[in-house]
Amino acid sequence: MRRIGMAVLALGFVSSPLLGQRSALREVGNRGAFGADFVVAEPLGEFRRNGDVAGGLSIFGVTSGGALALRIDASWMAYDAQYQSYGVSTTSQIGSIGAGPQLTLGSGAFRVYGFATMGGSLFWSNASYNSCGCSASNYLDGHTTWMRSAGGGVLLGLTAGRTPIAIDIGARGVRHDRVTYVPAGGLTQNPDGSFSARQVTTPVDMRVYQIGVSIGIR
Numbered sequence: 001m002r003r004i005g006m007a008v009l010a011l012g013f014v015s016s017p018l019l020g021q022r023s024a025l026r027e028v029g030n031r032g033a034f035g036a037d038f039v040v041a042e043p044l045g046e047f048r049r050n051g052d053v054a055g056g057l058s059i060f061g062v063t064s065g066g067a068l069a070l071r072i073d074a075s076w077m078a079y080d081a082q083y084q085s086y087g088v089s090t091t092s093q094i095g096s097i098g099a100g101p102q103l104t105l106g107s108g109a110f111r112v113y114g115f116a117t118m119g120g121s122l123f124w125s126n127a128s129y130n131s132c133g134c135s136a137s138n139y140l141d142g143h144t145t146w147m148r149s150a151g152g153g154v155l156l157g158l159t160a161g162r163t164p165i166a167i168d169i170g171a172r173g174v175r176h177d178r179v180t181y182v183p184a185g186g187l188t189q190n191p192d193g194s195f196s197a198r199q200v201t202t203p204v205d206m207r208v209y210q211i212g213v214s215i216g217i218r
Contacts, residue, residue, distance in 0.1 A: 031217040033216045034059070035213050036212050037059075037210035039057065040210075041209075042208075043205075045205040047206065061073070070099060075095070078093045080092040080182075110154065112153070125142075140187070140197060168212045175204075176204040178203050182199055
């Protein structure tokens with residue numbers, strides 16, 4: 001992942017003198033783009049023993065119409081969901097936000113991009129109650145850590161004009177520094193209704209796949 005990130009940064013520095021020229025290196029719109037993706041994360045390393053395949057959503061914004069831009073993204077993923085008893089379930093989740101450079105190459109209906117971001121993540125678990133016609137959710141545990149990611153993808157144009165829309169398909173490697181979290185299956189409900197949590201402390205590495213839409217801003 002570090003090599004991918006360094007490659008993105010190197011390409012950005014090499015291409016920056018060309019940004020003022022009229023070339024084929026363009027972003028979706030003159031003022032950038034925003035979008036949303038469905039994400040699926042494959043656990044790697046120590047997290048493979050403690051987590052499970054995670055699913056969720058991400059949103060992003062790219063703050064320039066040029067080849068080199070600032071990318072800001074945020075994501076939510078659930079890596080464990082358990083049914084505990086009648087009307088009671090638990091979920092362990094990861095929320096992340098990061099920012100960094102993005103380089104986009106190409107024009108028209110087919111473009112490729114690479115990026116590297118840094119930020120932070122929150123690992124937390126909660127219990128949800130849904131019975132007798134009422135519902136509630138209780139926060140059980142949470143810890144924060146630093147996050148780094150690097151990846152890339154392709155943009156397949158669907159429409160042009162004032163609001164260009166493209167399909168976004170990509171992948172990234174994500175590394176979280178050591179963090180304390182509840183592993184998959186680590187929450188159990190006690191007879192009195194409270195919960196016991198087993199915790200581990202490890203780095204958390206994942207490979208994240210994404211598909212969604214990117215909407216240009218003109």
